[in-house]
Amino acid sequence: MPRRSYDHYCAVSRALDIVGDRWNLLVVRELCSGPRRYSDLFADLPGISTDVLAARLKELERDDILTRRKVGPRTATAVYELTPTGMALRPALEALSAWGTEHLGERRPTDAVRAHWFALPLGRAVAEVLPIGTATVHIGDTVLHYNITAAGITHHDGPAPASDLEFHLDLATAAEVATGARPLPDHSPSAL
Template sequence: MSRSYGQYCGLARALDVVGDRWNLLIVRQLLIAPARYRELLDGLPGVATNLLADRLRDLETAGVVERRLADEGNAIVYALTLWGAELREPVDGLIRWSTPLMARGPGGDRFRADWLVLALSALLADKAAARRSSTVGIAVDGRLLQVRVTRSGVDVSPHDGRDLDAVVRADASIVLGLAAGALTLDDTLELVDIEGDEAAVRALFNPQRANVGDSVRR
């Protein structure tokens, strides 16, 4: 890399690779899905095209990013290498750590609903295992995501057309607050619209409370 802290320390050497401005946000986009250059540019509002090209070149040289042929056609897409994909764990940790910073809402900051794929995956990862499988849609800013909940964990992705047990419509800040456990559905009933199985939504966002309720009813 062109810049280095010059320290024999794992954190310093990791930051030599991904510590430059925009690098981790490029990783964020590629953790969501491999992307063409134009898709990366669209997903990173505010980045200059020459800077993005420089950062991609640096990450490729470092072995974090690679270029591949798209599944369809002859277009080139950027993707994380196997080593680069191991950044998911520290990125997820930073997302969870950011909860107090997100509480004040977006203000004037840009927002894309696609970013919720990674954020919800990180925030819901430690939820209690589901007693039954369900798929809950999350509708934010006209975009529909799906959260698949099973005994083995939680998977978040854009809606693929499958049937949904419920759909939650709310502002991004409310959805993030619910996923982080900073808010409960009872706190936000006037701010959240639920269509379908409310029990599935409660099991997603407040699993411990839902399980307690189940045991009481039994």
């Protein structure tokens, strides 16, 4: 399928030519914390069809936003991960997350939710408590860790090898912290 273009000689327009299609930035959001299999992406993007997901992955790979890599003993499984070009979109996602948090409102009965979708706003909340360092955050069964440096915040799947702080949240508390309705609850120095 040929790429649609706004045909504007404008940096925002060019960026949207590449990542502005429906689902593209959500695929990037899913890959910010690390590589994912197709089945993981499909499970964590409720509402996307398999055809649309496959098309978006091919387009994003073509545009050097992500790469597909075979893994496993017989390389039968593929994972998708962001390239450096794709990781460079993180500040844009951070800005969209900060802006969108103010417009999130109450969760509607039809809204899907995944714990890791709170990773970006929770990272900002963790950085208020820990301006530099590493923190592990448990949200139910989901575990993320944050590396906070002078250069910014990154999040990754799983616990940190060594954390300065550790937080345990349920989904409701994570949502409240992410939306700014409450601060992070008390934390403990990590036992790692």
